[in-house]
Amino acid sequence: MLDQSAELAVARAVSARLTERGPFEDDDCVMLIGSTVVGFGHARSDLDLLVSGGTSGRLPLHMFHEGRRVDVDFLYPSAWNETKGWVNACALSVTHPFEGRTPPPVDDRDWWADHLWLYDRVAHGVPITERTATEFLQGTTAEILATAIGNYSRALCARMMRRARMHLRSSNIEAACQYQCEALLAAIEA
Numbered sequence: 001m002l003d004q005s006a007e008l009a010v011a012r013a014v015s016a017r018l019t020e021r022g023p024f025e026d027d028d029c030v031m032l033i034g035s036t037v038v039g040f041g042h043a044r045s046d047l048d049l050l051v052s053g054g055t056s057g058r059l060p061l062h063m064f065h066e067g068r069r070v071d072v073d074f075l076y077p078s079a080w081n082e083t084k085g086w087v088n089a090c091a092l093s094v095t096h097p098f099e100g101r102t103p104p105p106v107d108d109r110d111w112w113a114d115h116l117w118l119y120d121r122v123a124h125g126v127p128i129t130e131r132t133a134t135e136f137l138q139g140t141t142a143e144i145l146a147t148a149i150g151n152y153s154r155a156l157c158a159r160m161m162r163r164a165r166m167h168l169r170s171s172n173i174e175a176a177c178q179y180q181c182e183a184l185l186a187a188i189e190a
Contacts, residue, residue, distance in 0.1 A: 007036045008126065011047055014065050015128045018072070023061060028053035029136040031125035038124050046071055050125060052080055052136050077136075080122070084140060087119045090148040094155040106155040116152070119145055153190035157183045 011032040018024040034048030046069035051058075054077065061072040089098040094106055104111045123142050160183035167176035 007047065008032060008128070010065060010068060010070075011049060011126075011128050014047070014049065014063070014070050014072075017065070018061075023058065023072070024051060025053050025055050028055075028129065030128040031122070032128055033121040033125040037126055048073070048121075049128070050075055050121065052077060075118075075122075080136070083115045083118050086115055087148045088139060088144055090151055091144045092151075094151050106152060106159055109156075112152055116145070116149060119148075150190050153186045157186035157190060160186060 011030075015024060015030045019026065019028075024030065029052045031050045031052075032047065033050045034046075036045050036047060047065075049070060049072045051072060052075045056076060058074045060074065061070075063070050063072070085098045086103055089096040090103060094103060096103070106112070119140070122137070123140050123145050127137070160179045164176045164179035164183060167173075167179060
């Protein structure tokens with residue numbers, strides 16, 4: 001496992017350099033995210049920085065600092081607030097409306113995977129700057145994420161079981177088995 005203090009030092013140096021050169025603004029929230037934060041990093045792991053701020057139109061950056069690859073991605077507050085709202089609503093119920101809209105169906109797995117993955121990276125991220133981290137992270141916890149994943153997985157399990165029963169009634173054994181397997185995997189995830 002990598003030394004977290006060394007990773008943070010590199011991330012802070014990169015953040016300071018990019019703030020001086022212009023891609024980062026003074027009020028941006030910069031976070032170290034990814035494998036090095038959650039303990040899967042190794043000597044050749046890249047560093048992933050996530051930057052949230054009000055400046056729009058910025059594109060991801062890839063650079064090297066002292067031989068380490070650094071990937072920088074930007075997350076705009078409106079997009080983050082939407083993701084955070086959906087995941088927080090999912091922690092209550094996968095059918096709970098958020099800002100007047102119901103969430104996508106549970107079988108829209110790509111949508112859920114993208115939003116749960118992003119929330120996970122932010123919830124486990126380490127703020128490099130303290131400028132807006134408090135506001136950015138407010139209401140974001142690993143417990144909410146775990147509850148949301150559990151609710152999503154249980155809802156997906158129930159939906160897959162209904163599909164399996166429907167296919168069993170129509171004597172489509174192969175499809176029924178497939179949906180039963182999907183239900184089992186969702187139950188294990190829950």
